[in-house]
Amino acid sequence: xxxxxRLQKYIAMSGYASRRAAExxxxxxxxxxxxxxxxxxxxxxxxxADNVSIDGKPVKxxxxxxxxxxxxxxxxxxxxxxQFDRPTVVxxxxxxxxxxxxxxVGRLDYDTEGLLLLTNDGDFTYRVTxxxxxxxxxxxxxxxxxxxxxxxxxxxxxxxIDDGFKTSPAEAEILDAVDxxxxxxxxxxxxxxxxxxxxxxxxxxxxxxxxxxxxxxxELGNLPLGRWRHLTSHEVSYLMNS
Numbered sequence: 587x588x589x590x591x592r593l594q595k596y597i598a599m600s601g602y603a604s605r606r607a608a609e610x611x612x613x614x615x616x617x618x619x620x621x622x623x624x625x626x627x628x629x630x631x632x633x634x635a636d637n638v639s640i641d642g643k644p645v646k647x648x649x650x651x652x653x654x655x656x657x658x659x660x661x662x663x664x665x666x667x668x669q670f671d672r673p674t675v676v677x678x679x680x681x682x683x684x685x686x687x688x689x690x691v692g693r694l695d696y697d698t699e700g701l702l703l704l705t706n707d708g709d710f711t712y713r714v715t716x717x718x719x720x721x722x723x724x725x726x727x728x729x730x731x732x733x734x735x736x737x738x739x740x741x742x743x744x745x746x747i748d749d750g751f752k753t754s755p756a757e758a759e760i761l762d763a764v765d766x767x768x769x770x771x772x773x774x775x776x777x778x779x780x781x782x783x784x785x786x787x788x789x790x791x792x793x794x795x796x797x798x799x800x801x802x803x804x805e806l807g808n809l810p811l812g813r814w815r816h817l818t819s820h821e822v823s824y825l826m827n828s
Contacts, residue, residue, distance in 0.1 A: 593617065593629045596638060600645045601687040601706050616641050651707045652688055653817040654679060657809045658702040664693030675702060679814055691715060695780055700725070700798035701806040703817070703825075713826050714801065717776060721802055721828070724773040725782055726761070728795030732768050733760070737789035741772065745788040748778060753785055767794065802828055 591599070597608035597617070611617050615625050618639045631638065638645045658664070658675055666676045666689050675690055691703035692715045705711060714721055738760065744753045757773040772782060783793045799806045804821045817825075 589633045590630050591633060593619065593624060593631055593638070594627065596631055596633065596647070597640070597645060600638075600647050602640060602645050611640060618642075651710075652683070652686055652705055653707065653710065653822045654688065654704040654814050655804070655806070655809065655817055655821075656702045656704060656814040657806060657811050658694050658699055659812045660697050660699050663696055664690045664702060666690070672696070675704065678812065679704060682814075692777060694798060695783075695796070698796045698798065699811065700796075701801060701804075702798070703801065704814075710822070710826060715777065719828070720775040721825075722773050722775050722800070723777070723798060724771065724800035726795075726797045726799055727770045727772055727782060727786065727793055729768050729770065729786060729791040730794050731766060731791070732763060733770065733786075733789065733791050737791065738770070740789050741785055745785050747781065747784040747788055751778065753778075753781065756785070773800075801825070 593612065594605045594608035597603055597611065598605045602608070603611060608617075609627055612624055612627060612629075615623055617624050619629065619631055620637050633647065656675055656678060662673050662675050662678065664675050666674060666687075668674050676688060679686075679688060686706065688704045688706045689711075691705055691711045694700065694702050703714065713719060738758055741756055741758045744755050746752050753774070754776055757771075759771050761769040761771055763769070772785075774781065774785075778784070782796060786793050802825060804817070804825060809815060
């Protein structure tokens with residue numbers, strides 16, 4: 587006999603939708619068990635014995651975990667689905683993994699490129715994104731014009747953004763200055779919305795390009811823009827246990 591669980595939990599375990607979203611699917615009459623439409627909450631099923639379908643398509647629990655690195659291009663949103671029908675990072679992966687339901691680990695802004703992780707493992711997402719684990723994230727920032735030594739030191743010490751929130755100390759170094767632009771490498775471990783851009787705004791610098799190149803010790807390397815690869819077992823282990 588298989589494990590007995592509530593229907594909405596089974597749907598969440600399959601990776602199709604969250605429990606809350608699964609409850610909505612049930613209310614809308616889109617879920618069936620053994621061919622019978624279910625519209626009431628709290629129905630229990632036996633894993634491996636009962637057949638669940640949504641909109642007529644079978645839903646099964648998949649045990650295989652996926653850990654993916656994507657070199658995200660500008661112009662994609664870091665969600666599985668966008669309410670404005672903009673292209674998403676999952677659209678890139680689905681070209682090759684159409685039957686796998688994955689989601690981004692954290693996010694990169696629409697106009698930011700570089701290293702983005704995707705998975706179907708909620709525990710992995712928690713370890714990488716929760717602030718208490720202090721996971722370093724490294725970016726290459728392109729600003730218009732230059733930056734003073736005072737400005738770079740302020741960023742290193744922390745600056746105020748978002749209604750008085752002060753960022754933690756950051757590692758920052760000027761890499762180069764070419765054709766009226768300055769290139770800076772910065773490492774932070776927080777993940778506030780558009781944080782890097784706001785940090786440079788706070789010292790009077792306009793960011794015109796932003797690329798994430800590293801999470802912890804896991805580097806983007808020479809992965810081409812718009813392409814993806816599976817993480818190695820060593821990389822997954824590091825991100826889960828660092």
